[in-house]
Amino acid sequence: MEQGLTSRIPLWGVPGLKRKIIFLTALFWLGAVYALYSDYNFATGTGDLSMVMFILANIYFPAKRIRLYLNAKNTQTFFNRYLVYHIWLNTAAFAVACYHCYITLWSNNWLMVALFLMGWLTAGGFLMWIKYPPGKIKKGMYLLHTQQVLFFVMIFAMLKGHYVI
Numbered sequence: 001m002e003q004g005l006t007s008r009i010p011l012w013g014v015p016g017l018k019r020k021i022i023f024l025t026a027l028f029w030l031g032a033v034y035a036l037y038s039d040y041n042f043a044t045g046t047g048d049l050s051m052v053m054f055i056l057a058n059i060y061f062p063a064k065r066i067r068l069y070l071n072a073k074n075t076q077t078f079f080n081r082y083l084v085y086h087i088w089l090n091t092a093a094f095a096v097a098c099y100h101c102y103i104t105l106w107s108n109n110w111l112m113v114a115l116f117l118m119g120w121l122t123a124g125g126f127l128m129w130i131k132y133p134p135g136k137i138k139k140g141m142y143l144l145h146t147q148q149v150l151f152f153v154m155i156f157a158m159l160k161g162h163y164v165i
Helices: 002-006 017-037 042-058 060-070 076-104 109-129 135-146 148-163
Strands: none
Touching (some): 017 042, 042 076, 060 076, 109 148
Protein backbone atom coordinates (compact mmCIF):
# COMPACT_ATOMS: atom_id res chain seq x y z
CA MET A 1 0.00 0.00 0.00
CA GLU A 2 2.77 2.42 0.92
CA GLN A 3 4.48 1.80 -2.42
CA GLY A 4 1.38 2.95 -4.29
CA LEU A 5 1.07 6.09 -2.20
CA THR A 6 4.64 7.21 -2.74
CA SER A 7 4.45 6.74 -6.50
CA ARG A 8 1.88 9.56 -6.68
CA ILE A 9 4.01 12.13 -4.85
CA PRO A 10 5.30 14.78 -7.27
CA LEU A 11 9.07 14.94 -7.35
CA TRP A 12 8.95 18.72 -6.94
CA GLY A 13 6.67 18.46 -3.90
CA VAL A 14 3.50 20.51 -3.63
CA PRO A 15 2.68 23.24 -6.18
CA GLY A 16 4.09 26.76 -5.80
CA LEU A 17 7.06 27.45 -8.07
CA LYS A 18 7.88 30.90 -6.64
CA ARG A 19 8.30 29.52 -3.09
CA LYS A 20 10.47 26.68 -4.38
CA ILE A 21 12.76 29.02 -6.29
CA ILE A 22 13.17 31.25 -3.23
CA PHE A 23 13.80 28.20 -1.03
CA LEU A 24 16.33 26.64 -3.43
CA THR A 25 18.15 29.97 -3.87
CA ALA A 26 18.35 30.47 -0.11
CA LEU A 27 19.52 26.86 0.34
CA PHE A 28 22.18 27.30 -2.34
CA TRP A 29 23.54 30.47 -0.75
CA LEU A 30 23.47 29.02 2.77
CA GLY A 31 25.28 25.94 1.48
CA ALA A 32 27.92 28.06 -0.27
CA VAL A 33 28.47 30.17 2.86
CA TYR A 34 28.69 27.01 4.97
CA ALA A 35 31.20 25.42 2.58
CA LEU A 36 33.27 28.60 2.47
CA TYR A 37 33.42 29.32 6.20
CA SER A 38 32.94 25.94 7.89
CA ASP A 39 36.57 24.92 7.78
CA TYR A 40 40.01 26.19 6.90
CA ASN A 41 39.58 25.84 3.12
CA PHE A 42 36.87 25.51 0.49
CA ALA A 43 37.80 21.93 -0.43
CA THR A 44 37.25 20.70 3.12
CA GLY A 45 34.14 22.85 3.44
CA THR A 46 32.55 21.21 0.40
CA GLY A 47 33.28 17.80 1.91
CA ASP A 48 31.65 18.92 5.17
CA LEU A 49 28.63 20.27 3.29
CA SER A 50 28.24 17.02 1.36
CA MET A 51 28.43 15.07 4.62
CA VAL A 52 25.77 17.24 6.32
CA MET A 53 23.38 16.94 3.36
CA PHE A 54 24.00 13.19 3.15
CA ILE A 55 23.22 12.70 6.85
CA LEU A 56 20.08 14.88 6.66
CA ALA A 57 18.87 12.96 3.62
CA ASN A 58 19.43 9.51 5.07
CA ILE A 59 17.90 10.06 8.49
CA TYR A 60 14.77 9.10 6.54
CA PHE A 61 15.43 5.37 6.97
CA PRO A 62 15.96 5.16 10.75
CA ALA A 63 12.98 7.50 11.21
CA LYS A 64 10.84 5.27 9.00
CA ARG A 65 11.94 2.16 10.92
CA ILE A 66 11.10 3.83 14.24
CA ARG A 67 7.72 4.88 12.85
CA LEU A 68 6.94 1.32 11.77
CA TYR A 69 8.18 -0.13 15.07
CA LEU A 70 6.04 2.26 17.11
CA ASN A 71 3.13 1.84 14.68
CA ALA A 72 2.73 5.63 14.56
CA LYS A 73 -0.51 6.82 13.00
CA ASN A 74 -1.13 9.85 10.74
CA THR A 75 2.52 10.22 9.71
CA GLN A 76 2.30 9.13 6.07
CA THR A 77 1.99 12.70 4.74
CA PHE A 78 5.16 13.73 6.57
CA PHE A 79 7.10 10.71 5.27
CA ASN A 80 5.85 11.30 1.72
CA ARG A 81 7.21 14.85 1.89
CA TYR A 82 10.44 13.66 3.52
CA LEU A 83 10.94 11.13 0.70
CA VAL A 84 11.11 14.04 -1.74
CA TYR A 85 13.69 15.72 0.53
CA HIS A 86 15.58 12.41 0.69
CA ILE A 87 15.78 12.28 -3.10
CA TRP A 88 16.87 15.90 -3.60
CA LEU A 89 19.26 16.08 -0.64
CA ASN A 90 21.04 12.91 -1.75
CA THR A 91 21.29 14.27 -5.29
CA ALA A 92 22.71 17.56 -3.99
CA ALA A 93 25.08 15.70 -1.66
CA PHE A 94 26.35 13.65 -4.60
CA ALA A 95 26.84 16.78 -6.74
CA VAL A 96 28.76 18.50 -3.93
CA ALA A 97 30.81 15.32 -3.37
CA CYS A 98 31.74 15.31 -7.08
CA TYR A 99 32.81 18.95 -6.79
CA HIS A 100 34.73 18.11 -3.59
CA CYS A 101 36.49 15.33 -5.50
CA TYR A 102 37.35 17.69 -8.35
CA ILE A 103 38.83 20.49 -6.24
CA THR A 104 40.78 18.24 -3.88
CA LEU A 105 42.38 16.22 -6.70
CA TRP A 106 41.74 12.80 -5.22
CA SER A 107 44.07 10.00 -6.09
CA ASN A 108 42.70 7.45 -3.64
CA ASN A 109 40.95 4.34 -4.95
CA TRP A 110 38.83 3.93 -1.80
CA LEU A 111 37.36 7.38 -2.27
CA MET A 112 36.67 6.71 -5.93
CA VAL A 113 34.83 3.51 -4.96
CA ALA A 114 32.81 5.51 -2.40
CA LEU A 115 31.96 8.20 -4.98
CA PHE A 116 30.97 5.57 -7.55
CA LEU A 117 28.70 3.82 -5.02
CA MET A 118 27.17 7.14 -3.98
CA GLY A 119 26.45 7.91 -7.65
CA TRP A 120 25.05 4.43 -8.20
CA LEU A 121 22.69 4.75 -5.22
CA THR A 122 21.63 8.24 -6.35
CA ALA A 123 20.97 7.14 -9.94
CA GLY A 124 19.20 4.02 -8.70
CA GLY A 125 16.95 6.13 -6.50
CA PHE A 126 15.97 8.31 -9.43
CA LEU A 127 15.30 5.28 -11.64
CA MET A 128 13.11 3.85 -8.89
CA TRP A 129 11.28 7.16 -8.59
CA ILE A 130 10.48 7.48 -12.28
CA LYS A 131 9.47 3.80 -12.36
CA TYR A 132 11.93 2.76 -15.08
CA PRO A 133 9.79 0.39 -17.25
CA PRO A 134 11.64 -2.94 -17.72
CA GLY A 135 10.54 -5.27 -14.91
CA LYS A 136 13.84 -7.11 -14.41
CA ILE A 137 15.81 -3.88 -14.37
CA LYS A 138 13.34 -2.26 -11.96
CA LYS A 139 13.54 -5.24 -9.60
CA GLY A 140 17.34 -5.31 -9.75
CA MET A 141 17.55 -1.55 -9.25
CA TYR A 142 15.24 -1.77 -6.24
CA LEU A 143 17.35 -4.54 -4.71
CA LEU A 144 20.64 -2.72 -5.29
CA HIS A 145 19.30 0.64 -4.10
CA THR A 146 17.64 -0.60 -0.94
CA GLN A 147 20.28 -3.06 0.27
CA GLN A 148 21.93 -1.74 3.39
CA VAL A 149 25.08 -3.71 2.61
CA LEU A 150 25.87 -1.45 -0.36
CA PHE A 151 25.28 1.62 1.79
CA PHE A 152 27.64 0.31 4.49
CA VAL A 153 30.29 -0.61 1.90
CA MET A 154 30.10 3.00 0.67
CA ILE A 155 30.47 4.35 4.23
CA PHE A 156 33.41 1.97 4.85
CA ALA A 157 35.12 3.08 1.63
CA MET A 158 34.64 6.75 2.58
CA LEU A 159 36.10 6.23 6.04
CA LYS A 160 38.94 4.05 4.77
CA GLY A 161 39.79 6.54 2.04
CA HIS A 162 39.72 9.60 4.29
CA TYR A 163 41.31 8.28 7.45
CA VAL A 164 43.11 4.96 6.94
CA ILE A 165 45.24 5.28 3.82
